[in-house]
Amino acid sequence: MHEGSTQIIFLGDGMGGRPVPSLGGQTCLEAAATPALDKVAQGGECGYMDPVSPGVAVGSDTGHMAILGYDPSEYYTGRGPFEAKGVGIDVRPGDLAFRCNFTTAEDNVITDRRAGRITEGTAQLAAAVNEAFRDGIQGVDVIFKESVAHRAALVLRGKDLDPRVTDVDPHEAGVEVPLCEPLPEASNNAAAQRTAWIVNEFVHRAHEILQDHPVNQERQAQGALPANIVLPRGVGTAPDLSPFSERHNLSGAMIVEVDLVRGLGLYLGMDVVAVPTATGGMDTDEMAIAQAVVEVARGHEFILCNIKAPDLGGHDGNAEQKMAAIAKVDHAVGYLLDNLDWDSTVLMLGADHCTPVTLQDHSGDAIPIAFYGHGVRPDNVQTYGERACAHGSVHRIRGLDVINILGNYAGTLHKFGS
Amino acid sequence: MHEGSTQIIFLGDGMGGRPVPSLGGQTCLEAAATPALDKVAQGGECGYMDPVSPGVAVGSDTGHMAILGYDPSEYYTGRGPFEAKGVGIDVRPGDLAFRCNFTTAEDNVITDRRAGRITEGTAQLAAAVNEAFRDGIQGVDVIFKESVAHRAALVLRGKDLDPRVTDVDPHEAGVEVPLCEPLPEASNNAAAQRTAWIVNEFVHRAHEILQDHPVNQERQAQGALPANIVLPRGVGTAPDLSPFSERHNLSGAMIVEVDLVRGLGLYLGMDVVAVPTATGGMDTDEMAIAQAVVEVARGHEFILCNIKAPDLGGHDGNAEQKMAAIAKVDHAVGYLLDNLDWDSTVLMLGADHCTPVTLQDHSGDAIPIAFYGHGVRPDNVQTYGERACAHGSVHRIRGLDVINILGNYAGTLHKFGS
Numbered sequence: 001m002h003e004g005s006t007q008i009i010f011l012g013d014g015m016g017g018r019p020v021p022s023l024g025g026q027t028c029l030e031a032a033a034t035p036a037l038d039k040v041a042q043g044g045e046c047g048y049m050d051p052v053s054p055g056v057a058v059g060s061d062t063g064h065m066a067i068l069g070y071d072p073s074e075y076y077t078g079r080g081p082f083e084a085k086g087v088g089i090d091v092r093p094g095d096l097a098f099r100c101n102f103t104t105a106e107d108n109v110i111t112d113r114r115a116g117r118i119t120e121g122t123a124q125l126a127a128a129v130n131e132a133f134r135d136g137i138q139g140v141d142v143i144f145k146e147s148v149a150h151r152a153a154l155v156l157r158g159k160d161l162d163p164r165v166t167d168v169d170p171h172e173a174g175v176e177v178p179l180c181e182p183l184p185e186a187s188n189n190a191a192a193q194r195t196a197w198i199v200n201e202f203v204h205r206a207h208e209i210l211q212d213h214p215v216n217q218e219r220q221a222q223g224a225l226p227a228n229i230v231l232p233r234g235v236g237t238a239p240d241l242s243p244f245s246e247r248h249n250l251s252g253a254m255i256v257e258v259d260l261v262r263g264l265g266l267y268l269g270m271d272v273v274a275v276p277t278a279t280g281g282m283d284t285d286e287m288a289i290a291q292a293v294v295e296v297a298r299g300h301e302f303i304l305c306n307i308k309a310p311d312l313g314g315h316d317g318n319a320e321q322k323m324a325a326i327a328k329v330d331h332a333v334g335y336l337l338d339n340l341d342w343d344s345t346v347l348m349l350g351a352d353h354c355t356p357v358t359l360q361d362h363s364g365d366a367i368p369i370a371f372y373g374h375g376v377r378p379d380n381v382q383t384y385g386e387r388a389c390a391h392g393s394v395h396r397i398r399g400l401d402v403i404n405i406l407g408n409y410a411g412t413l414h415k416f417g418s
Numbered sequence: 419m420h421e422g423s424t425q426i427i428f429l430g431d432g433m434g435g436r437p438v439p440s441l442g443g444q445t446c447l448e449a450a451a452t453p454a455l456d457k458v459a460q461g462g463e464c465g466y467m468d469p470v471s472p473g474v475a476v477g478s479d480t481g482h483m484a485i486l487g488y489d490p491s492e493y494y495t496g497r498g499p500f501e502a503k504g505v506g507i508d509v510r511p512g513d514l515a516f517r518c519n520f521t522t523a524e525d526n527v528i529t530d531r532r533a534g535r536i537t538e539g540t541a542q543l544a545a546a547v548n549e550a551f552r553d554g555i556q557g558v559d560v561i562f563k564e565s566v567a568h569r570a571a572l573v574l575r576g577k578d579l580d581p582r583v584t585d586v587d588p589h590e591a592g593v594e595v596p597l598c599e600p601l602p603e604a605s606n607n608a609a610a611q612r613t614a615w616i617v618n619e620f621v622h623r624a625h626e627i628l629q630d631h632p633v634n635q636e637r638q639a640q641g642a643l644p645a646n647i648v649l650p651r652g653v654g655t656a657p658d659l660s661p662f663s664e665r666h667n668l669s670g671a672m673i674v675e676v677d678l679v680r681g682l683g684l685y686l687g688m689d690v691v692a693v694p695t696a697t698g699g700m701d702t703d704e705m706a707i708a709q710a711v712v713e714v715a716r717g718h719e720f721i722l723c724n725i726k727a728p729d730l731g732g733h734d735g736n737a738e739q740k741m742a743a744i745a746k747v748d749h750a751v752g753y754l755l756d757n758l759d760w761d762s763t764v765l766m767l768g769a770d771h772c773t774p775v776t777l778q779d780h781s782g783d784a785i786p787i788a789f790y791g792h793g794v795r796p797d798n799v800q801t802y803g804e805r806a807c808a809h810g811s812v813h814r815i816r817g818l819d820v821i822n823i824l825g826n827y828a829g830t831l832h833k834f835g836s
Contacts, residue, residue: 018793018794018795019795019796027795048811048813052834053819053822054812054815054819054822054823055819055821055822055823055824055825055826055831056822056826056831056834057826057831057832057833057834058833058834058835059833059834059835059836060835060836061835061836062834062835063835065835072834072835076834076835079835079836234836260836356793358793359793359829361833362833363793363826364822364823364825364826364831365795365826366811386795387795387797387798387811390797390810390811390813391798391809391811395813395814396812396813396814396815
């Protein structure tokens, strides 16, 4: 047992939205059947949350950073470091980290950015690349590791590196593989020039190794596209984030379905708990996720859980799918309501951002939220939704406020002043 | 055609206020008949906006800066640069700019601060002053230009200048023309001393030239007061403001009736569109202004429009006049509702500050606002007014948030993170 109540942040990824004409002007969240979410709203304090500030759309990385109490305006350097951490590379201060794709190129022209959506053999390919760069490049360590499918990460570790360089991945097929170059503002910077040179050397030499690798020979023999080149992008320096346990003095766990967010959790030193049947898709096992939250709550003071499915329907512009995904979130929350001791648990229900089906992308709309559990002052809001939560007693807060409000109810925050 | 919806900020200058006893405790905005503004509130998201922060009263310059996304706490240096830009002087980084009055003085005592509200001949007077300073003062360029009526602007361009000097204009008649002096905190600063000396030299020599100028001889022959001295005040260094188009990646236009705001627009490189029948008074042609907005919207991504009239009744303490001015704003907004395509337009309705008739000056009261158009989530607010908007779903935002919220609905903002 620990001091204070257990703190849970439960997010439906991209769960907020905008009015949908085919739903009579209701949002997906308003139109979906959500008895458990409504029960949280009825017993809780509702309101709006802007992850960064009103109107600003965020990614899953910046949204989760803010909600976990790390100001992305101050700390965010790019997705690369979280991707690299997520695939298991030990990212250190000073490192440059890139997200990479295994790609197919022919005569230096990109044929398929995802190498025929390769699913097997990338571990052997990555091992061969790493072996080739065992001595690094110009004194810089090269660490390369495969992730799921065509995804991988690259870390450069050494002196005189600068992240102000262009992506090698042009984000489209049918074009030549571009060279990495210093960004215009760093065109005369020696470290940026050196970094670009090293990245190009990596891409060039890795291409030579992958071209004739047995995995690719086998793929081509079977009529599959070879994963014969690696394209780095999304570079970021390792951000200087203090561990979650130090910053908040809480033992923290994360149960999430997005690699990028998992990488953030690992970066913060949180216990990232895997749920084997959590797929990150519409077929995810939301009850297994809810059971894991209840289980993990026994040994942790803080848990962040995110179910990815609502975001998918938002991006696809599919209102029915998004409503079905929201129903899955509702089932999971219902399980929490039934199986946690609410005299010693506080919950923040919400989302990391809105993904309106009418926009098919993240929006900067305010996110409906509710705080529930021991100590809260329930307001008059009766349902969990965009318009209903607008009338709640939380009014409109920032992402950075969330963990303080939870800590306040949980009794784990120290007084500021005396 | 451009990407995203057209963004319009429509402001009634000083339109917000406080309860007025003669209106039974209603504000002017609440008591006025405003069917169009109410329609915006009914179909929009309402709330409160503080240009800088709660309780802080702003000027038209700082209020508009904040709403346009330039933090006045960081960038504002004084009204001088905007006045000078507004009268057509090319203000550059490093310049010192002053607002000036043509004034009447007799034996160095101020007789009339506005030179009998002179309306003609100031162009010749300014030309004579400029001619006299063709070689500058101690290596500093002197640029002087008349504005409307008794108003003018002065720019000093050169090295070793410092804005920490006092106004020459004492803001009252019957006193001696004071000398420009370094402010107390800069009393030992050589550049401030030099600047004060140059300002005094300008005032002194301009006085000599204007004293016997034919325009003034003619005025005196006709019994009018001579514009025989120039009193600089409100000095500011040129603020380092990036152009609107660069900062927001939007083609921006401004249709406003206040010189100071027009100067800000010019300073930001916006297209400042003149409406010949827009007088800035109670007799302004609000329908011509509304028509201009609809016209300009065809070629721009962003338009800021401000109708000055409500502010006048506020300053005069005249509730009936302010209500009549608010009705003019309502007519203009009604025209916009009827003549713009609201599937591809987003509107922010509001004010740059409140000017309560009970105060007769700008106040730091929160400003009622509404966002209307494509993508918004309409709340339950049924009328546009101070008390009604307090219950809206926007809650309470800052001036700097406005352009982000508009950009969110218009689809022109980039995601922060991935």
